[in-house]
Amino acid sequence: MLNVSTYGGTSVHxxxxxxxxxxxxxxNSKFTVQLDQRxxxxxxxxxxxxxxxxxxxxxxxxxxxxxxxxxxxPLGKLYRDDPFQVDDFYDDPKLAST
Numbered sequence: 001m002l003n004v005s006t007y008g009g010t011s012v013h014x015x016x017x018x019x020x021x022x023x024x025x026x027x028n029s030k031f032t033v034q035l036d037q038r039x040x041x042x043x044x045x046x047x048x049x050x051x052x053x054x055x056x057x058x059x060x061x062x063x064x065x066x067x068x069x070x071x072x073x074p075l076g077k078l079y080r081d082d083p084f085q086v087d088d089f090y091d092d093p094k095l096a097s098t
Contacts, residue, residue, distance in 0.1 A: 007036040040065045045075065053079040 003023075005014045008030035015022055026032065041062035048055045058073040077087040 003072055005035070005039060038065055041068070050077075052081065053077055088092075 002018055002080045003014065003016050005012065010027050012024070012026050012028075012032040012035055012071055013022065014024040041060075043058050043061050045056060045080040048057070055077050058071070058075060060068045060070045062068045074089040076089055079085045
């Protein structure tokens, strides 16, 4: 991953991860919407606090700007009672070990 852009409400932030620098930040809502519509999101995920731990999952993919495919896909889970247990729900076809 080389960079991350976040869009939310009226704000946009762009981070360059190769040099750990915030390259751009704005609270202009119209500009934020314009940028968000031009750029594909890729995979977008979040997490949920559950009764027994933390669940990570994707909420949608957008491989072409403006074409979101809404689909909840569980990725992994952590457990409160066993902090060393991690369940990996994603079967990566590129890796033999998943």
